[in-house]
Amino acid sequence: AQKVTQAQTEISVVEKEDVTLDCVYETRDTTYYLFWYKQPPSGELVFLIRRNSFDEQNEISGRYSWNFQKSTSSFNFTITASQVVDSAVYFCALSEASGAGGTSYGKLTFGQGTILTVHP
């Protein structure tokens, strides 16, 4: 069975601080995908990143960066110089790879989410 754990229920920071959201996962699959989503108060999920289990390179996108450590089954997310607009619930998710060559994926297993509040 797959499991995603986001141990931090709530994080509160002051604007311009850096913040890291932790994500630890469990799976028996050899090929899988990891995701991060942002859910603002409107409720709509905003896709942030998808990472294949074979690609352990860290990734940076603007103020966002992700650290994938397969050895510790972690996929942490860092926001640099946080802004008030970053306030939201952030979900880490996991899915088994499927299809030819493992290029597709199916149902997502979500972590419990981390509520991030950035104060001005």
Add this chain to the structure above:
Amino acid sequence: GAVVSQHPSRVICKSGTSVKIECRSLDFQATTMFWYRQFPKQSLMLMATSNEGSKATYEQGVEKDKFLINHASLTLSTLTVTSAHPEDSSFYICSASGVIADSLQETQYFGPGTRLLVL
């Protein structure tokens, strides 16, 4: 722009009535759609996997006779909450799996969600 739509976005109904929620993939065909439910301050939990032209696969603990899922076409799946009760009040989110335009990889796209309040 949005690639998956849901209708309605918000619905309030009386206890005992049935509510239908539509999930549409826009500009792409989705052979598989997923229905998730999210209670306040909780995570998203998968309810069922819907494949076009076949019966949905429900997760353990989800009543298939209460949550009717129909995936009659490659662009539309519907979730009907039958005889809704206050405990069914939740945020229902669908996702559709497909390949858009020049994308080389099948990707899952989430709809904006439907807030159901049963009085």
